[in-house]
Amino acid sequence: MTDRLYEGADWDFPTLQRIHDACEEIAEKELGLNVYPNQIEVITAEQMLDAYSSVGMPLYYKHWSFGKQFAHQEASYRKGLMGLAYEIVINSSPCISYLMEENTATMQTLVIAHAAFGHNHFFKNNYLFKQWTDADGILDYLDFAKGYVAQCEERHGRAAVEQTLDAAHALMSHGVDRYPGKKSLDLRAEEKRARERRTHKEAAFNDLWRTVPTGPSKSASALSTERRRALLGLPQENLLYFLEKSAPRLKTWQRELIRIVRHISQYFYPQGQTKVMNEGTATYVHYRIMNRLHQNGQITDGNFLEFLQSHTNVVFQPNYDDRRFSGFNPYALGFAMMQDIEKIVTDPTDEDRAWFPDIAGKGDAMAVLRDIWANYRDESFISQFLSPRLMRHMRMFHLHDDPAVSEGIRVDAIHDERGYRRVRRALARQYDVGLIDANIEVVDVDLAGDRRLMLRHAVLNGALLNEPDAKRVLQHLADLWSYDVSLAEVDASGLVLKEHVAHPRVMAAAA
Amino acid sequence: MAMHIVDRRLNPSSKSLENRQRFLRRAKALVQGAVKKASQDRDIKDVLEGGEVSIPLDGMNEPRFHREGGVRDRVLPGNVKFVEGDYLQRPQSKSGRSNDAGEGDGEDAFRFVLSRDEFVDIFLDDLELPDLSKRKLAEVENEGLRRAGYTTSGSPANISVSRTVRLAMARRVALQRPRPETIAQLEAELEHCGDEARPELLAEIERLKSKMRRIPFIDPIDIRFRRFETMPKPVAQAVMFCLMDVSGSMSEHMKDLAKRFYMLLYVFLTRRYRKVEIVFIRHTDRAEEVDEQTFFHGPASGGTLVSSALQAMHEIVQSRYRPADWNIYAAQASDGDNSYADGDLSGRLLKDMILPVTQFFAYLEVGEAGSHPFEMSESSLWTLYQRLRAEGAPLSMRKVNDRSEIFPVFHDLFQRRQAKEKVAP
Missing domain, CATH: 3.40.50.410 (von Willebrand factor, type A domain)
Structure with missing residues (x-):
């Protein structure tokens, strides 16, 4: 049992296998994790940069924006501004983790424990991922998407495809279903259906847009507002879905491209909502595994010190007035909360018992944590499990910046008895998806008139859209819609604060 | 549980090359401007070194809906001096870092590195020098020597031994020159054979020997010389x-x-x-x-x-x-x-x-x-x-x-x- 997994910094493939098996033993027996099968891929630094520019996915369709990303990252990497991540892990089954060949054996152990077990378990068990992503199908679907885009470029020209993708990318953040619908995503079937659908759609046409008059009975007013909105599925917050289904003049292939962007956007949707939890889980898991390996004598004291140094860097949280500060470090916050919960469950104080009666002193930390990992996302996780102790430890405070108040920014609450609940609520809201993205939905279409598409932005706390960018996005939207598009920014009382209008340009595809 | 290790290091590494080219093509005008500007500040020899250029984000940006202004709430770590109800001065700069919108926010130029070849291509492209010119x-043009096959005459220094030997062998085979081993074998037989076969063998050996003399091992017609011709060399x-x-x-x-x-x-x-x-x-x-x-x-x-x-x-x-x-x-x-x-x-x-x-x-x-x-x-x-x-x-x-x-x-x-x-x- 006390055999060393490796000596020094060097490793080879049998070493990786031994490391994986040792980690697996601890992960399953001691932590009770339930993971997808692992696939570990060894890559070079350059390949890591490559992977960065396509959001970590091993395959992706071609688009200039990924090239831009790559150029930018390469520049910062070469200047030494940015270190490369130690690992990238993909939510797929089998779960793919990339290891960089430059890493030492200790780093590889850390990465395997972190990604191949921590993230992997989270992907497989968290309800958001279960609900929204199809880990079995994603790689095949991306392969299909890549091929489909390439095929479209051949058939319809690169410019037209690029224009459609640009527009779809601009709307990507508003191309997700925020609430679970009837169907769960099945990407394999999606891919299979794609070809059938294309032929079917080419034959079918949308009755709504029929221009040939069929008889005297149907007048414009006959189509009541209610009926019209029902037919179009309004209001609709998934702009990409709405365009795909209802934009009158899109070609079938354009609808399919929009659909691809929408599916990929949906696939990444849970990751944005679980950053703190996901990284917290993975960091907690690697910390437990590395400690156990060290206790078992499977890694040396020197290896363990090397691990601790990396670990400390990863969970470093600069203070708000530090030059390095750029918000909460999800690794730091997540890890601190996991450890805190462990303490509450195993060794609670009176304060813990008062705040967390359900879990305090229950004894089995892993059972509680596994349950939390499966059933929460960042917002609910923080609003329920951020403890006063941790708020004190991280010295959190809540700032309220109301431009109407001339005195400046008000310190609304600090880490004291009066402030705990408010600080916690405010921090949880910071991770609320409903509040992170602007709430924009399609409200109506002027079917009788100029077919103008009407959108509404429900303004929250007086925060309006950044105007230049909003104009550009609307322009893309209008290009896809092919008629005018208007966006009204409306506050809670129904008052219109601002209105934007965009007119379609001639799309390359329409020519 | 089954675990796979895949070694991807030998895969083609420049997966992003195509995306990069697309990006450069799209940003062509901007990059040309940037290259022109970058080359102004350089010494003549450094012009070719490639290097970092920055282009305005405008036109290359990827817009998203994002919000700004309004009432903002924020929780921060590291409080050491504030109590509830304190007021902080607003930072002077309008666009604080408090906005967690996507990239591009507050970043007005996009910097990246062009390789030497990319740089020069764009630089010369900008000149619009037609390829023809x-x-x-x-x-x-300078005169240089180049191998140009073989010739039957030339200086002894240029004899091509291998070619000569090859031709000689071909000739020997074609004319059926007896092999020395055959003669040696016959001579060996001669020592042991009976009297009645001896004259026949002797005649045969004599015949072969004279044929061997008539067909030389190397004939002057086999000899080949390496030929050189002069050619213009840039x-x-x-x-x-x-x-x-x-x-x-x-x-x-x-x-x-x-x-x-x-x-x-x-x-x-x-x-x-x-x-x-x-x-x-x-x-x-x-x-x-x-x-x-x-x-x-x-x-x-x-x-x-x-x-x-x-x-x-x-x-x-x-x-x-x-x-x-x-x-x-x-x-x-x-x-x-x-x-x-x-x-x-x-x-x-x-x-x-x-x-x-x-x-x-x-x-x-x-x-x-x-x-x-x-x-x-x-x-x-x-x-x-x-x-x-x-x-x-x-x-x-x-x-x-x-x-x-x-x-x-x-x-x-x-x-x-x-x-x-x-x-x-």
Whole structure:
């Protein structure tokens, strides 16, 4: 049992296998994790940069924006501004983790424990991922998407495809279903259906847009507002879905491209909502595994010190007035909360018992944590499990910046008895998806008139859209819609604060 | 549970290359502008080094809906001095870092690194030098030797042994020359055989031996010599002479114009030749060879004698750059002043010494920005060179007053040269 997994910094493939098996033993027996099968891929630094520019996915369709990303990252990497991540892990089954060949054996152990077990378990068990992503199908679907885009470029020209993708990318953040619908995503079937659908759609046409008059009975007013909105599925917050289904003049292939962007956007949707939890889980898991390996004598004291140094860097949280500060470090916050919960469950104080009666002193930390990992996302996780102790430890405070108040920014609450609940609520809201993205939905279409598409932005706390960018996005939207598009920014009382209008340009595809 | 390890290190690594090219293509105009700007601040030789350029994000940005302003709530770590109800001064800058919108926010320029090749391609592309003119640029050709098959006559030093032996063998096989082993075998048999077979064997051996003598191992007709033929070989190195008048009448603006021109010529030549050297000769009434820094920035004063520079160039060519081995290019920049008495000498030097050995000689007359060339009277140097040209000397000359004219003039110069070559036999 006390055999060393490796000596020094060097490793080879049998070493990786031994490391994986040792980690697996601890992960399953001691932590009770339930993971997808692992696939570990060894890559070079350059390949890591490559992977960065396509959001970590091993395959992706071609688009200039990924090239831009790559150029930018390469520049910062070469200047030494940015270190490369130690690992990238993909939510797929089998779960793919990339290891960089430059890493030492200790780093590889850390990465395997972190990604191949921590993230992997989270992907497989968290309800958001279960609900929204199809880990079995994603790689095949991306392969299909890549091929489909390439095929479209051949058939319809690169410019037209690029224009459609640009527009779809601009709307990507508003191309997700925020609430679970009837169907769960099945990407394999999606891919299979794609070809059938294309032929079917080419034959079918949308009755709504029929221009040939069929008889005297149907007048414009006959189509009541209610009926019209029902037919179009309004209001609709998934702009990409709405365009795909209802934009009158899109070609079938354009609808399919929009659909691809929408599916990929949906696939990444849970990751944005679980950053703190996901990284917290993975960091907690690697910390437990590395400690156990060290206790078992499977890694040396020197290896363990090397691990601790990396670990400390990863969970470093600069203070708000530090030059390095750029918000909460999800690794730091997540890890601190996991450890805190462990303490509450195993060794609670009176304060813990008062705040967390359900879990305090229950004894089995892993059972509680596994349950939390499966059933929460960042917002609910923080609003329920951020403890006063941790708020004190991280010295959190809540700032309220109301431009109407001339005195400046008000310190609304600090880490004291009066402030705990408010600080916690405010921090949880910071991770609320409903509040992170602007709430924009399609409200109506002027079917009788100029077919103008009407959108509404429900303004929250007086925060309006950044105007230049909003104009550009609307322009893309209008290009896809092919008629005018208007966006009204409306506050809670129904008052219109601002209105934007965009007119379609001639799309390359329409020519 | 089953675990797979896949070694991806040997996979093609430049998966992003295509995306990168798409990006560059899309940002072409912006990148060209950036390259032009980046090349302004560089020394001539560094122009080719590639490197970081930054382009405005505008046009390359990927817009998203994001919000700004309004009432903001934020939780931060690290409070040491605030209590509830305190007020903080708002930071002065309008766009604080508190906005967690996507990339591009607050970042007005996009920086990335171009490789050397990408940089030069874009740089030359910007010149709009047609490929045709690049290819037809005359180059001095040198005689070189090249293997050209085999011949039946030649010097013994060039005998091709392998070819000769091969032919000899073919001939021996074709004529069925007996093998020495066969004879040796027969002779061995002879020792042991009975008397009745002996005469037959002896006759056979004798027959074979005489056939062997008649068919020699190597015949003169087998002998082949390696053949060489002479062929023109391009000279792969070039030297570029930069001559500049640095007398007091040359302003910084004029020097800048000259520098730009030299820069273009240098880039152009490096694309063409493997090795390019630069010689800087500055002159007032005396000429001296200097380094680049002194050339463009070193102070100097005095009169103007163009012949001194031409003489210096001639001497350097004589001592260091044999015209047979080097392609010699020269570009002279001046405001056109020259002392009147120097005209004849300069003309003679140029015509008899310089032009015969140079590949290309360009004269660039630089003027102050905004002045109209046609309003000025012709300068003394311009008049002199024009006369030489009228007499048939292969000189290229242009006037430049403004930065923006450099590219077109450069382009124009090379086109004209091509046209002239067609006319001249």
